Amino acid sequence: xxxxxxxxxxxxxxxxxxxxxVIGALAAMSAASLGVFIVLRGASLLxxxxxxxxxxxxxxxxxxxxxxxxxxxxxAAVMAAMVTVFLIETLRRASRIEHGxxxxxxxxxxxxxxxxxxxxxxxQVDLDPNCVLYGSIELTPxxxxxxxxxxxxxxxxxxxxTLFINLSFIILCYKELKISTFDESYSDxxxxxxxxxxxxxxxxxxxxxxxxxxxxxxxLFVAMLVVPVASALMVTARLFWVLVFSLLFALSSxxxxxxxxxxxxxxxxxxxxxxxxxxxxxxxxxxxVCGLIGPRRGWLVALWRQRAFATRVLEDDLLKFLYRQLxxxxxxxFGPVEHRLSITxxxxxxxxxxxxxxxxxxxxxxxxxxxxxVEGVRLSAAGMKRAQTLVRSHRLWELYLVxxxxxxxxxxxxxxxxxxxxxxxxxxxxxxxxxxxxxxDPHGSRIPPETNHPS
Amino acid sequence: MTPISxxxxxxxxxxxxxxxxxxxxxxxxxxxxxxxxxxxxxTLLRRRALIxxxxxxxxxxxxxIAYLLGNWLTGDGKSLLxxxxxxxxxxxxxxxxxxLIRHWARLSEDTAFGIVLSTFFGAGVALLGVIQGLxxxxxxxxxxxxxxxxxxxxxxxxxxxxxxxxxxxxTSGVLLKEWTxxxxxxxxxxxxxxxxxxxxxxxMVLVTLIAVTGMQAVGLILVIALLIVxxxxxxxxxxxxxxxxxxxxxxxxxxxxxxxxxxxxxxxLPTGPVIILITAALFAGSLILGSRRGLWWRWRRxxxxxxxxxxxxxxxxxxxxxxxxxxxxxxxxxxxxxxxxDSLQAARSWSPVKLRRAVDRLQVExxxxxVNQELALSRAGLAEAERLTHQHRLWELYLIxxxxxxxxxxxxxxxxxxxxxxxxxVAELEQLLQEGQxxxxxxxxxxxxxxx
Numbered sequence: 019x020x021x022x023x024x025x026x027x028x029x030x031x032x033x034x035x036x037x038x039x040v041i042g043a044l045a046a047m048s049a050a051s052l053g054v055f056i057v058l059r060g061a062s063l064l065x066x067x068x069x070x071x072x073x074x075x076x077x078x079x080x081x082x083x084x085x086x087x088x089x090x091x092x093x094a095a096v097m098a099a100m101v102t103v104f105l106i107e108t109l110r111r112a113s114r115i116e117h118g119x120x121x122x123x124x125x126x127x128x129x130x131x132x133x134x135x136x137x138x139x140x141x142q143v144d145l146d147p148n149c150v151l152y153g154s155i156e157l158t159p160x161x162x163x164x165x166x167x168x169x170x171x172x173x174x175x176x177x178x179x180t181l182f183i184n185l186s187f188i189i190l191c192y193k194e195l196k197i198s199t200f201d202e203s204y205s206d207x208x209x210x211x212x213x214x215x216x217x218x219x220x221x222x223x224x225x226x227x228x229x230x231x232x233x234x235x236x237x238l239f240v241a242m243l244v245v246p247v248a249s250a251l252m253v254t255a256r257l258f259w260v261l262v263f264s265l266l267f268a269l270s271s272x273x274x275x276x277x278x279x280x281x282x283x284x285x286x287x288x289x290x291x292x293x294x295x296x297x298x299x300x301x302x303x304x305x306x307v308c309g310l311i312g313p314r315r316g317w318l319v320a321l322w323r324q325r326a327f328a329t330r331v332l333e334d335d336l337l338k339f340l341y342r343q344l345x346x347x348x349x350x351x352f353g354p355v356e357h358r359l360s361i362t363x364x365x366x367x368x369x370x371x372x373x374x375x376x377x378x379x380x381x382x383x384x385x386x387x388x389x390x391x392v393e394g395v396r397l398s399a400a401g402m403k404r405a406q407t408l409v410r411s412h413r414l415w416e417l418y419l420v421x422x423x424x425x426x427x428x429x430x431x432x433x434x435x436x437x438x439x440x441x442x443x444x445x446x447x448x449x450x451x452x453x454x455x456x457x458x459d460p461h462g463s464r465i466p467p468e469t470n471h472p473s
Numbered sequence: 474m475t476p477i478s479x480x481x482x483x484x485x486x487x488x489x490x491x492x493x494x495x496x497x498x499x500x501x502x503x504x505x506x507x508x509x510x511x512x513x514x515x516t517l518l519r520r521r522a523l524i525x526x527x528x529x530x531x532x533x534x535x536x537x538i539a540y541l542l543g544n545w546l547t548g549d550g551k552s553l554l555x556x557x558x559x560x561x562x563x564x565x566x567x568x569x570x571x572x573l574i575r576h577w578a579r580l581s582e583d584t585a586f587g588i589v590l591s592t593f594f595g596a597g598v599a600l601l602g603v604i605q606g607l608x609x610x611x612x613x614x615x616x617x618x619x620x621x622x623x624x625x626x627x628x629x630x631x632x633x634x635x636x637x638x639x640x641x642x643x644t645s646g647v648l649l650k651e652w653t654x655x656x657x658x659x660x661x662x663x664x665x666x667x668x669x670x671x672x673x674x675x676x677m678v679l680v681t682l683i684a685v686t687g688m689q690a691v692g693l694i695l696v697i698a699l700l701i702v703x704x705x706x707x708x709x710x711x712x713x714x715x716x717x718x719x720x721x722x723x724x725x726x727x728x729x730x731x732x733x734x735x736x737x738x739x740x741x742l743p744t745g746p747v748i749i750l751i752t753a754a755l756f757a758g759s760l761i762l763g764s765r766r767g768l769w770w771r772w773r774r775x776x777x778x779x780x781x782x783x784x785x786x787x788x789x790x791x792x793x794x795x796x797x798x799x800x801x802x803x804x805x806x807x808x809x810x811x812x813x814x815d816s817l818q819a820a821r822s823w824s825p826v827k828l829r830r831a832v833d834r835l836q837v838e839x840x841x842x843x844v845n846q847e848l849a850l851s852r853a854g855l856a857e858a859e860r861l862t863h864q865h866r867l868w869e870l871y872l873i874x875x876x877x878x879x880x881x882x883x884x885x886x887x888x889x890x891x892x893x894x895x896x897x898x899v900a901e902l903e904q905l906l907q908e909g910q911x912x913x914x915x916x917x918x919x920x921x922x923x924x925x
Contacts, residue, residue: 057584057587060581060583060584061583062581062583062584062586062587062588063523063526063583063586063587063590065587065591066526066530066587066590066591070694109760112760112768113708113709113760113766113768114766115705115708116517116520116522118520118521118522118523118583119517119522119523119701119704119705120705121522121523122522122523122525122526122697122698122700122701122702122705123698123701123702123705123753123756126694126695126697126698126701126702126749126753127698127702127749127750127753127756129694129695129746129749130695130698130745130746130747130748130749130750130753131746131750133743133745133746134742134743134746134747134750137741137742137743137746138741138742237591237594237595237598240587240590240591240594241591241592241594241595243587243591244584244587244588244591245587245588245591245592248574248578248580248584248587248588251578251580252578279599283603288603291599291600291602291603292598292599292601292602294595294598295594295595295596295597295598295599295600295601295602296595296599297595298591298592298594298595298596298598299592299595299596299599301591301592301595302588302591302592302593302595302596305588305592309574309577309578315577315578315579317577317578320577
């Protein structure tokens, strides 16, 4: 159905565009799988550095062989990438300059060297620094093998192989990669050489980079090494799931990227544009979405959590206030439970706008924790229980702060006020055990008993 | 004309800025190198060396949009003002996104750079793709922003670079103290009442200015190099902020000047890459020869230090042999005592070569004589050996009496520290241990052995 719909649109050739998406997705996932560890190791700009630094390798291969492709060029480019990685690391260790600076020095110098070599090599033929290795994803389906009526682009096979190698490495060395990424010294002490892992990882990065440059262009690799991983980090903190989400985001960036490359400019009235660029843009768009609604660090999610917490704090404060109103001045006995307080009075006492208090009361009434009538609001049995728990937490904390932490008495209230909302029963038991047997807090108020075993 | 004067003449004309065209190019690139060196010093010490990378890539979509808009509005998308403002706007937008990602998503700076760089650049590539598909024209003019066109800089470009340089140098002069504080102690700068966002933002605006004017001259990639390489090279020469800035400016200016001259002499080579290669060579030179952190000096200092330590170890070992001999009845000051080479060799795990060299150096100093594998201290040598042994034992005793270190560990620990004991410290130790009056301490090892 969708495929049928796609064929209706001018400029869409299923055989070509399907393969472009497949190849883009393979390249994107190869990069993203390694990208997880690159980003976590703080070398996010390595893709950009390598994409410029392979130039001298290509130039030298060209000067030696005189041809513009093939295995020699691939190997030479990988070698140049490895030299770059090695130089960056060596320079950083030898000179103790910042990682970014050593990266910047090495890759710009390599790039300049490459341009100079290339320009001097290009006396006879047209050798554009931009085009030798930097393939174009639009052209990949045309360079294909014809196997038993199946039309399989070479790039797809090569990238599938790359993805396979990368994933096997990650699966086989998952534990080693994990500890060497997160804790270098622990890793070394466990006998997992961080340096060895570093160089194996970097070799794979170099191979993947060159394989991607050759078939789909550099921008896709540079983007997919970082952006899907960053999006995944917005969603989850578990390494395994970061990996899974990175691959997913890479896949969807590739698919959506090509679709938007074909259709978006048409909508705006221009011809179609470059797919690789749009794949990067879509990956950035996915990051923006994850940055807003990612469960782990999304901005809106964080805002929503803050609001939810603020709401709970207001509810807690309201219940506590009602509870304290019932206590007698000596705080030993309770007044009549039937006593009701008007919402305006509550709002005034809590220094909170009436509207907020009204909605809090509504929510509490839905939970049967308060009973609200026209005359006012009062605690129900369930609300009484929750309030008692809160007051108990508060006064236990105050006692603890004075007895165990030697905090002055006029500074304990604010701390207890903050912590009471996040204190559970286990914590209260611990506080109770850590403090003396006193039934009164430092201000002299009674500490109510735990609610589920009344005393 | 002789071949040499054929060579010298164009060089002379270049160096003296005789031609109008080469004057513009030379002045433009040199000013660019100077201001990039100055601003790069701040970004490097702010640990944001690659900010130039992110910003210059982030400018590409702005160029594309400015071109499209300009084409649509005025029919001429390639006017410099349009393109400049487009590039600056999107560069600053990129900076804004970096700050946003840092603040809200709490990702590390380099990841934020990576996201902005690749996404913006991708958008730029896509826009250029659209432009190339247009019938009205192609992106040929925009290519010069990516690869630079130093050789064809015009006076309008020179004016832009000159204005940028003045702005950069003035701002750095005015904000030297604030930025330095921000680089070295961010929290103190904040508590002193400076706005971190304001200072950082201004720095990034200046980086953007350099990037946009530099892109014209040396290209997108190479302006990144100018922002990093001279500043990183200057780090090997100094620790002081002001000299760091001056040296970085000098290296940047010199690299651009020499690179431009070089590429003018070899016309087939593009200017930008040659500038970067020369600057990289200056970096390599600084890495090796730099007086503060240069590898050669660090190596020299280490070797000298090893020599000092070996000299002291050899003298002390010989003195200890002397003491052992004197226990058998002869005075340590006697000229009769000869130490066998082998027994000295056995005193420590010296390699024969190292020991031979140390002994040779002592002989040159006139402290030691070595005849037929037999060693003897001169009068001066004996005094020096006695002084060193005294220091060693003072420190051992201090460790035992004041630092509660077990006797079997003190020799090793004293070994580590005795070489850096200054006369003042020795005097203090003597006073502390009230052993000043005795010319030489007994080794605590022997003393304790005797007591037990």
